[in-house]
Amino acid sequence: MIKLIVSDLDGTLLDHSKKVSSREQAALKKVKEADILLCLASGRMNVEMQQVLEDIGHRAYSVSQNGAFIHLEDGSFLKSQLFEPELAYQVYQLLKDFDVVKIVCSGEANYITHLTPASDEVQSRTFRPFIIKEDIEQSLQAELNICKISTFGDIQILLALKALIEEKLGDQVELFISDKDCLDIMPRQVSKGNSLLVLMEQLGLKPEEIACVGDSFNDVSMFGITPHSFAMKGAHPEVKQKANYHVESVAEVVDHVFAYNDKYMQEQKGSTMV
Numbered sequence: 339m340i341k342l343i344v345s346d347l348d349g350t351l352l353d354h355s356k357k358v359s360s361r362e363q364a365a366l367k368k369v370k371e372a373d374i375l376l377c378l379a380s381g382r383m384n385v386e387m388q389q390v391l392e393d394i395g396h397r398a399y400s401v402s403q404n405g406a407f408i409h410l411e412d413g414s415f416l417k418s419q420l421f422e423p424e425l426a427y428q429v430y431q432l433l434k435d436f437d438v439v440k441i442v443c444s445g446e447a448n449y450i451t452h453l454t455p456a457s458d459e460v461q462s463r464t465f466r467p468f469i470i471k472e473d474i475e476q477s478l479q480a481e482l483n484i485c486k487i488s489t490f491g492d493i494q495i496l497l498a499l500k501a502l503i504e505e506k507l508g509d510q511v512e513l514f515i516s517d518k519d520c521l522d523i524m525p526r527q528v529s530k531g532n533s534l535l536v537l538m539e540q541l542g543l544k545p546e547e548i549a550c551v552g553d554s555f556n557d558v559s560m561f562g563i564t565p566h567s568f569a570m571k572g573a574h575p576e577v578k579q580k581a582n583y584h585v586e587s588v589a590e591v592v593d594h595v596f597a598y599n600d601k602y603m604q605e606q607k608g609s610t611m612v
Contacts, residue, residue, distance in 0.1 A: 341541075342374070343551075343595060344534060346553060366396055386464070405531070406418060419485070432502055442474050444482070447466070451472050485524070488520060489523070503523065529556070546566070553569065553572065554573065568590075570585060
């Protein structure tokens with residue numbers, strides 16, 4: 339029986355205006371009424387995810403910043419994993435010669451050295467404004483604790499940057515193309531999948547008791563955990579290859595979960611009558 343649904347946000351639960359549609363809200367209401375747990379797993383900050391939940395009147399577990407932070411359903415903190423300062427500094431040095439927007443992420447804020455038209459476009463997709471911090475490079479070796487560095491730009495430039503980081507620091511970091519114009523750089527072993535495993539242990543759940551849905555490469559680490567893995571039909575072909583099902587919406591995933599649970603209950607009822 340599926341007891342937990344895990345959903346990505348951008349490109350999955352959220353529409354292009356950063357809202358949850360009425361169809362998706364109705365599906366999540368069914369989830370709540372059936373006492374099925376919900377977890378949001380996103381590259382966004384936990385505070386942004388909590389804003390989404392507040393807007394739709396729901397509570398959920400949170401795997402934020404691509405798995406760097408885990409929060410429980412009541413909002414309490416469970417676990418985090420941050421960059422070692424020297425490694426964060428080394429990564430930032432490799433970015434300097436690339437024409438990309440560079441965002442340094444902590445648990446609750448996104449920092450940038452200066453604003454440009456390109457960064458303004460990226461900022462329009464967030465729930466909170468960037469914080470200007472001209473001395474980011476020096477701060478990475480001192481007081482600034484971060485969990486992720488996100489770069490935005492032309493995909494070919496990002497792929498070249500990805501190749502360079504893999505060559506120089508590949509055994510120390512995780513790299514995800516998390517959107518059509520975004521490369522996320524994380525500490526080693528930080529992923530949505532690894533954090534989901536931690537949460538499953540906390541909740542005492544088995545792989546077959548969860549379902550997950552997403553649309554990007556940073557969701558693939560979740561797909562291998564459970565047989566109930568769903569990729570959005572608009573996802574990259576390589577992402578869809580990693581999921582067992584393809585769907586148009588989270589509401590479709592919810593329908594699958596209810597059908598699966600109904601079948602499971604009928605089978606359990608039948609076995610007790612024999």
